[in-house]
Amino acid sequence: MKILQKRWRRAALLGMPGLLCAAGLAHAAAPARVVGLGGPVTEIVYALDAGASMVGADASSLYPPAALKLPKVGYYRAFSVEGVASLKPDLVLASDQSGPPQALEQLQRLGSKVVVVPSAPTLAALDQRILGVAAALGVEARGSALVGRIHAALRDIRPVPAPLRVLLVSSHTGKLEAAGDDTAAAAMLRLVGATNVLPAQSGYKPFSAEAAVALRPDVIVTTTLSVQASGSLDAFLAQPGLSATPAAKARRVVVMDDLLLLGFGPRLPEALRQLEAGLAARSSPR
Structure with a gap:
């Protein structure tokens, strides 16, 4: 299963048929019903002032407080397909650790657009997460602005005074x-x-x-x-x-x-x- 998941995550990010990756995303209209799989993914939606479109999220979506009030669909690594489908989302935003892989493919077959964004703990991947979510939501300018604000704030971070x-x-x-x-x-x-x-x-x-x-x-x-x-x-x-x-x-x-x-x-x-x-x-x- 681990090997399958690794292959799937790589394929998803490169544009596996049936799933959409964050890069090069195009859509006809801004989604009205969004489900987030992964706390950081859900948090990005709210940071982009698109929280009004959220109709559900996974159990790790603990911030902001508004996310706690959303219907929950299980944990993102083993979410409920039925739970997500019951919310009738037109867009599912998922961390690349969401799964199992077949569950995301099933959501796509049921008619939901599925967009997978990288989860790696790096600044480059964070930029990709934000820009990918922003593109999926049709708020690309907000995504670029958020990335800019984060990088500006990071320039003020200083190392701890003594090595610990x-x-x-x-x-x-x-x-x-x-x-x-x-x-x-x-x-x-x-x-x-x-x-x-x-x-x-x-x-x-x-x-x-x-x-x-x-x-x-x-x-x-x-x-x-x-x-x-x-x-x-x-x-x-x-x-x-x-x-x-x-x-x-x-x-x-x-x-x-x-x-x-x-x-x-x-x-x-x-x-x-x-x-x-x-x-x-x-x-x-x-």
């Missing part, structure tokens, strides 16, 4: 996992000049208490939902995989909204400013 070793932790299910180098969280660290303590790891993987202690992170970065899954920040830091680390003992932890930290969306400058400020405030033991 950071452990990026996710714990939505109660099981601690650390982020490797090919993740959105690690990309955020690079943009503010901090160091991920697991640069050789791929993706998110469980880690032991012994491994966490050996990594000796200066700061722990995690998300609001990860802390909520533990019940409190104290309970989160008391977990065996974290409690013995220098960062946990000194309570040097940065907690950020999940979509803000991991979405790599139109609020990227705000996310980097928050991360930068949090790391700077915890650059030395208190």
